[in-house]
């Protein structure tokens with residue numbers, strides 16, 4: 132890879148500005164410079180992109196396609212510069228031209244085509260695939276509106292549309308010539324061919340054009356450029372005119388055009404919960420039909436092999452059940468267009484698809500009304516029916532012990548189509564995303580399926596790209612690490628383990644401490660600038676950043692804050708290390724209780740932050756519009772990483788890994804990947820509290836526990852709940868009654884009260900530990916040292932070797 136120097140870049144930026152904008156640098160805005168730099172990076176990318184595709188084609192490599200309704204990519208300029216080895220030079224060039232790098236990068240809108248963990252995981256996976264020389268690509272939807280922008284107004288979440296494409300997006304290329312047609316609705320007719328085989332013809336379907344927009348996925352300093360292909364829904368050109376002669380055709384047409392464009396109109400803003408809207412079903416079919424057509428066309432064009440060989444060259448990972456209609460879609464094309472028999476098509480299909488499950492929450496399970504699928508996708512419905520029929524038959528005849536369970540196993544049952552069941556039956560691999568999660572799938576949630584298909588089930592613990600989440604977001608830490616152990620860890624993140632040898636080196640620990648402190652100062656400045664609130668950069672930065680969900684228990688966190696505040700009011704002079712509690716969280720717009728919690732946090736903040744009697748010992752910061760870019764600012768500054776979900780509920784978590792990698796200590800429950808973090812760093816380097824998953828599951832089985840007992844026996848708890856009920860935190864006395872009722876009348880379904888006391892006690896341990904700087908930094912460095920295990924490079928290697936059977940090219 133040729134080294135590009137700062138002065139080269141400077142010159143190229145100047146030239147660009149002249150050619151493209153006819154302007155001198157002196158007159159250029161941050162935006163002008165952003166576009167100039169992006170197009171320079173694109174000039175570097177394009178030949179490599181072409182070469183990568185050539186190489187895959189000439190080697191006829193097996194390819195993996197990652198199908199996902201979400202790709203939460205965030206900004207790309209900085210990470211593309213980093214992966215091209217141009218970041219240092221670019222920063223220097225920009226500063227020399229009189230620009231602040233950060234302001235130039237901030238010109239890019241976050242591509243927020245995802246809700247949270249699931250979408251961000253997809254983005255990290257693409258980064259690792261390219262960086263590890265794997266032929267792997269993403270397929271998704273080019274939503275015109277990404278995840279809503281969050282404003283906090285009088286403590287409440289307000290949603291604004293995220294029209295992220297307002298300005299041209301420099302990383303995408305429209306490839307109209309590769310468009311495909313998608314068909315909805317209509318009638319299916321069945322004919323018998325002369326040879327006796329069946330032929331299906333569709334009539335009066337609604338046709339939509341899927342136009343691909345390609346985004347390059349740049350590997351780290353390896354010249355690899357893979358592709359993220361995002362589909363956009365458009366009317367088929369020419370069809371307007373056909374209808375022009377009809378009466379009022381023009382208005383019908385506008386209406387029609389609008390309904391087509393809606394398909395890629397916006398991202399559904401729900402995380403881990405199922406909404407059941409027809410438009411969402413359309414989006415799902417739109418994604419999978421365009422992707423499967425594309426995959427098959429490409430296979431036929433470049434491999435010159437019969438379709439029966441598809442599984443040797445193609446593997447498709449479906450990211451949760453959202454793209455699971457890809458399965459009947461594949462069957463449809465193989466049979467109806469390619470004239471394969473059912474058995475042959477089934478053999479191909481079941482050897483191509485692999486399915487990842489991301490949650491056991493029942494509210495997230497996708498089941499569509501039979502009628503909806505039948506109406507929107509009549510041929511797909513027939514195929515699902517047939518898959519179901521054959522599957523139920525096989526249970527009836529081959530697994531008598533499960534006959535009574537058929538209603539719980541059938542893909543179509545009680546009028547609904549169960550997408551997870553479809554995915555399990557039709558895939559060769561089913562994986563969970565952390566060890567405990569996979570165990571719960573096997574032992575509980577998917578127990579009977581596990582007994583039917585024990586070999587399909589496997590675990591792939593999630594990971595995060597250390598390039599973005601350490602190298603890019605925390606350059607100071609990366610530099611110290613490289614000074615100590617050399618820079619091989621960048622290619623081999625597990626080598627971070629060498630840091631252990633130095634975890635008692637006092638001078639070094641002080642250096643790490645200094646880096647953390649500098650990062651905290653940067654965040655404190657940002658917070659001041661955003662909120663006007665001054666925070667103490669010597670205080671413990673205690674961070675909980677993730678979607679707002681009852682199971683993630685932001686409520687437990689804010690209860691603890693209220694408790695501390697109550698204590699301080701009683702005894703303002705008590706000796707206490709100052710704390711800053713930092714929250715970032717979006718709630719699904721229709722999730723009432725989640726929004727109440729946001730309001731509660733903001734209300735508590737507005738009281739605590741301005742109460743001078745507590746001498747600045749406590750601050751509560753709710754940063755609005757939590758997104759990838761904001762995570763990038765917060766994570767390097769975190770001392771404590773709050774991972775406090777009700778045990779058994781968080782499939783894995785990935786924020787836990789990001790903060791660990793940046794030297795934060797986890798305060799968490801034995802849930803998701805926290806368990807694997809604990810196993811690595813040991814009990815001395817993590818703060819674990821609360822019920823275990825087994826205990827939680829047992830309570831659920833026996834109808835829960837009695838929350839009122841705790842309310843009546845623990846004065847601290849009673850006081851907090853009464854404060855909520857009596858309006859101590861609000862203007863009207865009805866303010867937080869619903870939270871109060873949910874805990875006492877719905878019996879605290881997420882065990883907030885049950886885990887409250889152990890949580891307090893563990894916080895006390897944290898506070899005490901923080902006072903001993905060296906011990907704390909030793910713990911911190913130990914966490915960084917083990918975090919290489921959670922690089923998504925490791926995860927991707929495991930997917931590649933165990934599931935995908937693909938090789939590095």
Ligand code: GPK
Pocket residue numbers: 246247248249250252402403404451489490495564593781782783784785803
């Ligand atoms: C799980 F089911 C879902 C979903 O719809 N969205 C989502 O982000 C998350 N997830 C899990 O909640 C996390 O525990 C997990 O780390 C992440 O997916 C990636 O696997």
